[in-house]
Every structure is written in structure tokens, then in C-alpha cells.
Amino acid sequence: MQDTEENEKKSKSQIKREFLALRDLGRELVELPGKALHQLPLSESFRAAILATRQLKMEALRRQLKHIGKLVRDEDIDAIQIALKNLRQPLGMEIKAFHEVESWRDALLGGDDKLLEELCERFEKLDRQHIRQLVRNANKERVANKPPKSARVLFRHLKELMSDAGEIHIINE
Numbered sequence: 001m002q003d004t005e006e007n008e009k010k011s012k013s014q015i016k017r018e019f020l021a022l023r024d025l026g027r028e029l030v031e032l033p034g035k036a037l038h039q040l041p042l043s044e045s046f047r048a049a050i051l052a053t054r055q056l057k058m059e060a061l062r063r064q065l066k067h068i069g070k071l072v073r074d075e076d077i078d079a080i081q082i083a084l085k086n087l088r089q090p091l092g093m094e095i096k097a098f099h100e101v102e103s104w105r106d107a108l109l110g111g112d113d114k115l116l117e118e119l120c121e122r123f124e125k126l127d128r129q130h131i132r133q134l135v136r137n138a139n140k141e142r143v144a145n146k147p148p149k150s151a152r153v154l155f156r157h158l159k160e161l162m163s164d165a166g167e168i169h170i171i172n173e
Helices: 002-009 012-031 044-053 058-074 077-109 113-122 128-143 149-164
Strands: none
Touching: 012 044, 012 058, 012 077, 044 058, 058 077, 077 113, 077 128, 077 149, 113 128, 128 149
8 A cells, every 4th residue: 555655756767767767777687697696685586587688688587677677666775775785896997907917018118117116115026127118128029110019018017916915906907
């Protein structure tokens, strides 16, 4: 009875917006990798419906997404959204660290000796001579229009330093 009273107070447009938001949440759940999906607080029947959706195409997919939008109403939406946020957060930190390592590499290749000093202070394992050698080789490769092998090695080395220091683990390159 209370549900119908709440729906009467809401406009038709508001109800539609809420349904579309639930459907979008369902679509996001369908697009998650299987490992991440199992970390979410979902009922087994809802998880099975999401997994079944992954094999569908075109019109069947659209209908199933609509169905998932209805099924998600019975789930704890707040808990799902919090869990999704927590899943995304480490990835965001990983991307930020990836960009930081890229900017270090680019600055070092540009001749930023001040950054090299800062990195030496920050990371105990940093071998200044090895870094300078990689920078020299990368700049020679760039001038000779060769593949950037040394620049890649420099990036990997900086990434490993960051991972070894326990600051963050970068999966992708």
C-alpha cells in the first residue's frame, strides 16, 4: 500500500527516470568482468540473470536488460552502488599512478635533472646511472627514428620502482 502512495506522489517522468537509472545500473553490471561481478552483494538468481545476458544479441539483449532493470529493484541498490564505487576506486588510483609514471618518463627524456634527484630521494633502489643511460639511449633512438625500446624499458623500470616501494601496483602498460 505504501508503495502505491509513493508512486502517486511521484510524477510519471520521475518514475521513468528512476526505472532508466536502474536499467543503466543493470547494464553496468552486465558489462563487469566475471571476477568483479562475484564481489558484489547480489542474489544468486540476479547474478544468474546477469550472466545469461552476456550471450544475448540485439533485441533479446534489450529485452533482457529491461528485465534486469526490473529484477534490480529487489536487490539492495545502495549496497551494490557502494560496492561498484569501491571496485572502480582502485582502478582510478592505478590509472593515476600510470599517468604519473608516464609523466616522469617524459620529463626525464626531456632532461629534467631535478626530477631525477626527487626520484632518487623517493626511491632507495633507484640507480641514477642506469636511469641516465636509459634516457641517453632513448634520446638517441628518437633522433635516429628507431623504435622507442629504451623509453619503454625506462617506463617499466620506473613502474617497478613504484610497485616495489608499495605505492601502487600498475597492471597494464
